[in-house]
Every structure is written in structure tokens, then in C-alpha cells.
Amino acid sequence: MKIRRILATAVAAAVTTPVLLLSVTPAFAETKPAAQSQDKPSIAELELAAAAAQAAYDDAVAAQSAAYAALETAMSDTTPLALAAAAAHAVAVDAATAKTAADQAVVDAQAALDALTDTATDEERTAAETALTDAQAAATTAAEAKTDADAKNAEAQDARDDERVEAARTYDQAKKATAAALADKKAADEALAQAKEEEAEEGGEEGEDCVPESKLTTVVTGLPATVVAGTKVKFNLRVTNGTDKTMDEVFPFAYVHATDTSGLKDIDDLVHLQWSSASNSKWQTVDNEHYMDAISPLKAGAHADIKMRLTIDASAPAGNGVTFVAGDYFNDNGSCGGTPDLEGYEFMIAAAGTDPGDVDDAKPSTTKPNTSDLQPQTGTSASPVNGTLASTGSSPATSQLALASGAALAIGAGAVFVVRRRKAGTHA
Template sequence: MTIRRILATAVAAAVTTPVLLLSVTPAFADTKPPAQTQQKPSIAELELAAAAAQAAYDNAVAAEDAAIEALKAFHSDTHPLVMAVAAAKAVAADAATAKSEADQAVVDAQAVLDGLPETATEAERTAATTALTEAEGAAATAAAAKSAADAEFVEAEDTCNDARVEAARAIGQAQKVTKQALADKTAADEALAKAKKEAEEDEEDEECVSVPETRLTTVITGLPTTVVAGTKVNFNLRVTNGSDRTMDEVLPFAYVHATDTSGLDSIDDLVRVQWSSGSSSKWKTVDNKRYMDAISPLKAGAHVDVKMRLTIDASAPAGNGVTFVAGDYVNDDGTCGGNPDLEGYEFMIAAAGGKPGRTDDAKPGKTRPNTSDINTQTGTSATPASGTLAATGSSSATSQLALASGAAVAVGAGAMFVVRRRKANSHV
């Protein structure tokens, strides 16, 4: 569970439930009764499962390769079924030749008999008739042999074709098995990688020694008390290290919440906060789930200004809003923490077409820390001199955070909530 998700839940509950004291602790995410909580598999078990999935995938790939080779073999003259077809074809061809010769012998014998002159002797006629009879017998035998050879050839060819079709079908089945095995392997690998990452984060959490630091302050300036729907306003977030030591990584955080004038209906989806580092003109949206890019490092007594922009959708009704800001730090020596107080800057939302009226800066819901004696690290620039906003997103060190935030008053609700920060890159 992240500070951002807990914060959003706490503010929404506070806005819709007057005079509510909401305590959000690490146990907040554990909503299941103990009896319903399933035991997570250990890394050793997941490693065994991943190894088994890998072996199954390897076997499936090998089976698919074998099936492909089995089909390719039918293109070879040495395949037994191909050879059987060739042999049957040769026998059928010989039988056809023998039948043709036998049929011709019948024709010749008939011609001899028909060509006997009237003066032919009885013996000559008997001999010719006998030759014709024998030729006809031989032709019948040759015809039967040809029919048998043809049948054997057809059977051999059908057997070969059926085997070829079965081999092709086997490839299709093997490919399905391989696809499923790959999906199982991918799932097992991802589960193992996730478990290892969580274990590493847990180790980092254990290594982080939480030390709250009230002198790490976040102050908003330039945010007007009234913002008209359909407009954008720019303001500034100053993150100040008022301590006497350099903070290796400082992680600013902002959260915006808004309701209609009744205070009961959230219009968060119509309100957007963006930020930009001094080294980039690109605006990035605060999604209430991630810290802004890390300031690395922030020297003792120095500050960094982060450009901010609030946009109210033109369809937003008149209402109230509050922008919360906070900051956490992580040091290379394993210490981490943040200011236990959460600043909330209230503003009113005027319907589209209205006038902003007062343009005074919004004030925090509690006394703003005194930073008059703090030396600037950045001068008038929004880019720190030796500390910079990282360009690669939230710091990897945020997984070490397990800090306790303070209390703030939610706008229009008269409600107090207590927020406990947990790992910065974990989720509910």
C-alpha cells in the first residue's frame, strides 16, 4: 500500500463523513480474515515450479521439432512408406505391360484363326483355335494380376498419404502444447521474478531506519484561493532541507482532492495537478500514485522549487478543493523518513465563466514552517545547483520508505485523518 493510495482513501472518507477520525495503518490493506488469507508460495517453491515449467517447455519444443522432422521425412525417397508406394507402382506398371502384351497376343491369335484359308486342314484350324484359347487365358490372368497390382498401389499410396496428413496434424497439436507450455513458463517466471523483487524490497525496507524530519518542509506559493473551472493556474512547490545534513534523495509528493459545494460528491476526475522540473518544459501529471522525480541530492539548508500547474475542467461545478503536499527522504546510509506533518492548501472552485475574485495565495490548513533563515540552493532558478530532479521517474529508493505522516484537516468536512506512509512503490 502506498502513501498516495491511503491518502486518497482517507481524504475521500473524511470529505463524505463529517467529524470523522480515520486512522490508516499498515493493517489497512489486510481486509481478509486470517482464515481466508492464502499462504504465498515460497521463493524455493516458485523456483521449483519455474524449473518444472522450463522442462515442460523444453520437452514441448523438442516434440514439436520431432513432429516437423517426421513430416519432412516424407519428402525423402528412403522413407519406408514412400519406398512401399514406389515398389507398388513399379509392380503395377509391370502388370499393366504384361496385360497389354497378353491382350495383343489374343488379337494376334484371333487374326491367325480368322486368316486361315478354306483349304486349311483340320489340324491347322485346331492349332489356331487352341492358340487363341491359350492367349485369352493368359490375357485373363494378366488382367487379374494388373487389378491386384493396382489395388496394392492404391493401398500403399493411401497409407502414405494418411500418414503424411497425420504427421501434419501432429505438428499442429505439438504447436498448441508448445504455446501452452510457453505461457505456463512465462507465468512461472513472472511469479518468481515478482516474488524475488518483493523479497528484495522487503530487505530494503528492513534496512531503512525511519527517522522523521520536521525540518524537511514542502510549501506551496502562488496557488490562488479561487480557481475558475476551465482555466489553468501555475504555482510553485518549494522543497526545503532545513536540517544540518545533506539528504541524498528527496521525494516530493502532491495530492489534489475536490468536491462540489455540498462536500459530498467528489469531482477528482475533473481536477488535475501537473509538475515540471526546472530542466524540462514538459508537464507531468500527478496521478496520486507516485512521487515526483527525486531531488538528488538536497544539501543542508538548501531548497528546490518545482513548477506546478492546476487545471480545472470546464464542466466542473462550483466547489472546494485542497492540494496536499509532503516530502520524504532516503539516504545512502540506510536512513529514511519525512516530515510527519502533511500540508493541505485549500482553494475554492468557481463555475466556468465566473470570476476568480480574490487572488490571494491559498494558505495551508496549519501554520507554515518558518524557512526565513534557510539558505537557498537554487537561487531564483527552479533548477538546483547541485541537486537535480531525476529524469527517469520515481526513485528506486522509494521502496525503502515506511514512514508515518501527520494529520491534516480536509476541506469542508471538519474532519481529521491520520495517514501512515508505507513503501513508495507498493500497491494496495
């Protein structure tokens, strides 16, 4: 496990909200080991969660399939409500036809009555009047029948349509439930895969801790104390193994953070840090974990130089920045450790077009965290890790950044005491 993997987030939080770090016990102290062990689920727990998510997804898929079949049935013409609607429609059509015929009979009877001449007998006139009266009565009955048939037809059509709408709504809800279950399943699978990957990466001999190594040093030279927006500056990072033993793999670490002059607005997206080395001459962007390629090996007393390049976008406002560097080592025998502190090199950002004149190189923070009371922390230790924030002596414009730098140094000092290669199912 790379010791400072979590520090990028911690440093960012420190720069933007340094008060947060002041209110937190420094450096991952295990004052409550039992409670802390519950913060992160075990592989077994994640496997159970993934299995449950898979079962929920399978159930959702089955429910969606059933809902679709029900929708197809509801949309057919053979359901009881569909058959009733068809029958009611037929009755309504017949009633409309009958009313039309009855209305025409009234028209015909009225025409026959009107066509009688003065020579018509009383019997003929009486018969015509009776025929008109009967036709009018029949037309009234047909109209009433049509009104009743239309109402029943509308009711039957509504009942059939309501059934279909409800089936469609149920299917839509089933699809949404399936989508949600799939998202949960993917999240559970990803969490399990990540945990297994971390377990494989962090796996090692039980109880073996990474330790601080003050003779593994990282020093920056050539980084200007003021960098103008819209320019690129190159500087050097030297990693030195000052011990009498070869380190099989050394991972240089670098992180840059910047804010505007208020210290409240994060402008990280406008600053870019790259590196190259003798073994990898092409400029590489510092990755999301802020580690560079391993130096493998770094012999006793030897050093390796890494070229660094800092680019600040022309759109960046005037502000403040800090570059943190450190190094971690891992040996083939499973031993590991790293520099006790994060070195913070503060610089100012000048607006594009500014002529800063001659500027000195950025200097590392001069006060290290007080680690005199720190002891390597094992899985059973409950001793708190205490540290003091660095005092950088920066100008008021960079006070928040300086405070954050000191907080980050405190974090870095403690991190190496608690990060370890863990066996499966345990937590640092």
C-alpha cells in the first residue's frame, strides 16, 4: 500500500478549509481501534452485499418480465374488459343505427301527412296522423336507447383503457426498479472488486508495519518563489537514500495545490504538474495518486533526480500555491516505509503578464511537526498521534495556505506510523 494515497484529499481539504484539520486529531490516531475497525466493511461483508444486490437485481428483472407480459395481455383484444368494451361498442353502433332509422321514419311520416290533399278522407288523414305519432314515439325510444348505449360504451372503453394504463404504469415502475437494482449491483460489485484489489496490493506478512525513514529525503531545487500565470517553470526533485541499505523500490510523491489570494477558491484545475526522469524522458502528468514511477532500486547512499515541470494556465488569477514532496519505499522482503514528513514548498502566483523580476527559489517549510512523542503504531496500540503545525513565516496573503501546509506536514508525519501492509479482513 502506498503510504500517502489518502494525503491528496487531506491536503486539498487543508488548503481550502484549514480549520477542519485543526479540529481533527492528527494523523489517523487509533484511539478507538474497535470502533475504527467497523468503519470499513470486510471482504466477507462486501461479498454478502454483492450477493444480495445480485439477488435483488435478478428479482427486479423477473418482475419486469412479468410486468411486460401483463402489459401485452392488457393490450390484447381478448381480455374480459376488452371483450366487454367491444360488445358495448357494437350495442352503441346498433343503437345509433336504430335511432337514425327512427328519425327517418318520423321525417317520412310527416311528409306523408303533409302530402294529403283536400280530397283525402277522414280515415286517410287519421291514419297518417297516427303513423306520425307512432314514428315520433319510436324515435324517442330509439334516442333513449342510444343515450344509454353510449354511456355504457364509454364506461366499458374507460374500464379497458384504465386496465391498459395501469399495466403500462406497472411496467414502467418495474423498468425503473430494474435500473436502480442494476446500479446497486454495479456499485456493490465495484466496491468488492476495489476491496479485493486493495487487499492484494496491501497484502503482506501479518503485523508488518511501514516505518518512517528520516534518511530517505526528497528535496526540491529551482522552483521559483513566484510563478507567473501563463508560463511553465522547470525544477528538480532529488530523492536520496541516505541509509546503508538498498531500497528495492522507491516511489517519489508530489502534489501541487493552489488557491486565489483569499485562500478560499480552489484553482487546482489551472495548475498542472509533470515529471520526467532518466528512465522515462517523456513528460508525464502526475497521476491521481500523485506518485511517479518507481526508482528501482535505489542503492545505499545513492540519489536519483527527477525533472519536474509546473504549468499555470494564463487564466489563473493571482494566488498562492504549494508543492508537497515525499517518498515511500518497498523492499522485496516486505519491509516498507517512507519520509517522515511532507516537505511543502510555497510559491506565489502572479497574474499573466506580470514581470516578477528576480525571485528566489521556493523554500521548504522550516518547522517540522513535533513527532518526539510518536511511536510506531501497531494493530493493538491505542496511543494518539500528536503533532504541531508548521510555522512558515509567510506573508498575510498566504496565511491560509501556510496553515494548510503545516497541517499537511502533521498528517504526513503521522501517516507512516499507522499505514501498514494488512492481512485480509483487517484495517489500518
